[in-house]
Amino acid sequence: VVDAKEKLKGRLSLKDLLTAKRNAHISDIFIPQVDFVTVHTKGEEVARVMQKYDLEAIPVVDEMNRLVGRVTIDDIVDFIKEEAEKDYQMAAGISQDVEADDNVWQLTRARLPWLVLGLFGGLGSVYIMKGFDEALANFPILFFFTPLIAAMAGNVGVQSSAIIVQGLANDNIKGSLLNRLFKEVGLSLINGTALGLLVMLFGFVVGQEQMVSITVAVSMLSVIIVAALIGTFVPIILDKQGIDPAIATGPFITTSNDIFGIFLFFYLAKLILGF
């Protein structure tokens, strides 16, 4: 329902219209409350409002509050699906909207850039290990643990970032940053301690030098804490800067956490084992 100047005033229920008296005016039977969005409202926000109130359509108004059209739920279904799929593809290291049946060139364009990023990350790790190659003499076994440390750093980072990215998309992150910090550190302490104990157990079973097991366990715990913090706060910072936080999941966070994790591992190993 709009006034003479096309301004949105309310809505009309079909049931009220059918059951109204013959001589009733629209102004007598319309409902003066209505949800609406403006032409500048972001798609995510439209989707959120429509989902929250289970609306089948929502009016769209311009800056002057004049009705200019509507968004129906089936447009939003496609939008929600595309948004979720885009976040998922980003997390999987696919930078463009591609489908299984797209051609090889389209798929390459979407996939190769992230692999190149991963390559540079991997070459970065080569450099870090070259910097600690004095450890080869007495503790070559440390170099066997790098894929484990990298995998832990990557997995934890992706887990933390995925939860934050979904929370930001659904607008359901409450509590302060300090609160989040405590929660991620607590979570990491639990996970890291459990995994550290498993590493100690493994070392004991295979008869590994105890100081090496301790080094791996302590480093893993530290790497898990740092990776969780990076995974949590990078998307939050990106979001505050107006950048889609979804780019912080997947290869980007895995690659940076790999490098950082491997450096931290050898740095702590040097402190503990003193090579």
Place this chain on the structure above:
Amino acid sequence: VVDAKEKLKGRLSLKDLLTAKRNAHISDIFIPQVDFVTVHTKGEEVARVMQKYDLEAIPVVDEMNRLVGRVTIDDIVDFIKEEAEKDYQMAAGISQDVEADDNVWQLTRARLPWLVLGLFGGLGSVYIMKGFDEALANFPILFFFTPLIAAMAGNVGVQSSAIIVQGLANDNIKGSLLNRLFKEVGLSLINGTALGLLVMLFGFVVGQEQMVSITVAVSMLSVIIVAALIGTFVPIILDKQGIDPAIATGPFITTSNDIFGIFLFFYLAKLILGF
């Protein structure tokens, strides 16, 4: 519109009802064609049909074709969103539906199992490298490249599996398995060759022994092809077995591709460098 036995016969348009003659019967004005689903139809299928035809509601019938109710689009919006979020969380290594504001124990239960899987994968890599430790004498640099090989295997596997999982969810994978095989191999040859050349270039710039660069490049190409095939066919096989293919993305595929990739790398290195 149903018959005397409650069997679904068609639908009625509100416009037709309002504009029909006073003495018209429903049987004269109803539309005898109607999309419907049964009580056994899977949620994904309902979502697919409703999205495809932009339906706002769809009737539900039982085994005898009797109308028992309907599904409205707002139920489906929530369903589509949850499905997409579940796939995303699986890909990120989060095994239960959790949100950023859940407590530390809920988050730990969802996250720790995948980290333990990653830990076993990492310990598997330690074992593989112990098996090739004779390479330490002449080619210690090979051990610096394992995070790179593992990252490539993991990233490629996640990319391939994500595209297949989305394709299966949207039911838009056409073409035969052989066709998919050729496409993934073609894609991997392009990506692998591009990345291999970058590795050679890096080796040349830093003055690395040429045979080592060739070994890394060739191994990386092979690992990329194998990882793409695993990433493609594991979800297809799981789906055929009636298992949710989404479990094949994320830590599961990363971990298995890590182990396999590192083994393949050292195996090929042994063949090429002959240590």
